[in-house]
Amino acid sequence: MNIDYVRLTNKWNYNNVISPYYRIYLVDSGAGVVSNPHQNLKLEPGYLYIIPSFTMCNLNCPEYLGVYFIHCMEDSHDGISLFHYNRSLMKVGASDIDTGIFKKLLDINPGRGINRSDDPKIYEKNAFYREYEELNNRQDAAYFIETQGIIMQLISRFMNAEDFYQKNSSAIPSKILDAISYINLNLNDHLTVALLAERANQNQDYFSRLFFKSTGIRPINYLQEKRIERAQCLITTTTMTFEEIALDTGFESIPYFFKIFKRITSLTPDQYRKKNSSID
Numbered sequence: 648m649n650i651d652y653v654r655l656t657n658k659w660n661y662n663n664v665i666s667p668y669y670r671i672y673l674v675d676s677g678a679g680v681v682s683n684p685h686q687n688l689k690l691e692p693g694y695l696y697i698i699p700s701f702t703m704c705n706l707n708c709p710e711y712l713g714v715y716f717i718h719c720m721e722d723s724h725d726g727i728s729l730f731h732y733n734r735s736l737m738k739v740g741a742s743d744i745d746t747g748i749f750k751k752l753l754d755i756n757p758g759r760g761i762n763r764s765d766d767p768k769i770y771e772k773n774a775f776y777r778e779y780e781e782l783n784n785r786q787d788a789a790y791f792i793e794t795q796g797i798i799m800q801l802i803s804r805f806m807n808a809e810d811f812y813q814k815n816s817s818a819i820p821s822k823i824l825d826a827i828s829y830i831n832l833n834l835n836d837h838l839t840v841a842l843l844a845e846r847a848n849q850n851q852d853y854f855s856r857l858f859f860k861s862t863g864i865r866p867i868n869y870l871q872e873k874r875i876e877r878a879q880c881l882i883t884t885t886t887m888t889f890e891e892i893a894l895d896t897g898f899e900s901i902p903y904f905f906k907i908f909k910r911i912t913s914l915t916p917d918q919y920r921k922k923n924s925s926i927d
Contacts, residue, residue: 649718650752651760655679659708665923667880668720670698671801673741673749676713681706686736690714695741697805699730715749719798729802737805745801752797755790822847823861826854827869834874835897840866874898875911882920889916 648668659679672681672690679690681698682705690696690712698704700721721729753759786794826843843866844854858866874896881892893904908916 648720649716649759649761650749650756652713652715652749652753653760655708655712655714657708657710659706659712661707662705663703663922664706665703665879666718667700667883668718669700669802670696671717671719671798672696672698673715673745674712675715675746677708677711679706679708679712679714681736683736688736688738693741695739695745695801695804697730697737697802699734702734702736704736715746715753717749717752717798717801729806739804739807741804745804748797748800752794756786756794820857820861822849822854823858826858826866827862830870830873834870834877835895837899838870838897871907872911875908878904878908878916879912879919879923882916883923892916 655677673695674690674692676692677690681688681690681696683703688696690708692713826847829843829846830838840855841851844851847854849857855866858864858869862869864872878892878896881887881895887895889904890901893901896904898904898907905915908914908919912919914922
């Protein structure tokens with residue numbers, strides 16, 4: 648979507664930011680802070696940072712901040728995010744190679760800066776997402792592949808971090824991984840725990856206990872959270888009605904969709920759209 652180098656000022660001060668894409672930063676000067684209720688990371692020269700999609704954060708610059716940044720969507724073939732079990736703010740040391748590949752990414756992706764405002768509520772619009780998609784469609788095939796490779800190279804820095812492996816160290820049974828993949832790929836279908844257990848050829852209670860032991864969340868709660876996560880993306884990036892979004896995310900009724908949405912996000916869908924989106 649976006650790649651640029653910017654010098655931010657104390658006007659870069661936004662709270663409760665949540666987006667359907669990843670943010671990757673490389674700081675080369677100044678200072679700032681990225682935080683949420685659980686973490687507080689200092690933005691400082693010589694470090695790479697990643698904010699996974701749908702990770703709530705606050706962005707702050709007390710004076711000035713020189714930073715390379717990338718905004719990118721994740722398109723997983725099996726619907727499972729690389730950061731599904733570790734959606735936390737992460738920081739790792741950067742090298743001269745990282746700076747070089749950021750500059751290369753800038754060189755092969757001209758015109759990808761935001762250039763409108765540094766306020767997410769201003770630049771996160773459906774019309775702008777379509778512009779980025781069109782730029783991707785027009786990009787030379789070789790540069791497109793090189794761009795994907797560079798982004799994956801940068802993401803790999805965080806997957807090599809010790810705390811990433813600590814949070815992902817426990818092996819997940821193949822039947823649970825299959826259930827997770829099936830949920831992500833079939834959110835708009837009528838999914839039940841009984842159906843998922845039947846697919847795994849397991850007793851429903853045993854399947855639920857195994858799912859919880861492997862992931863730390865009940866299968867019904869996981870299903871609801873993934874549906875609401877998709878709904879958040881649709882609310883943020885499209886002009887779909889709430890009825891259309893409820894149908895697309897597998898909810899049987901509008902009232903139930905509203906109930907689960909508010910339980911998970913603490914906002915109604917309408918409140919969420921007003922707070923997090925500026926759709927043209």
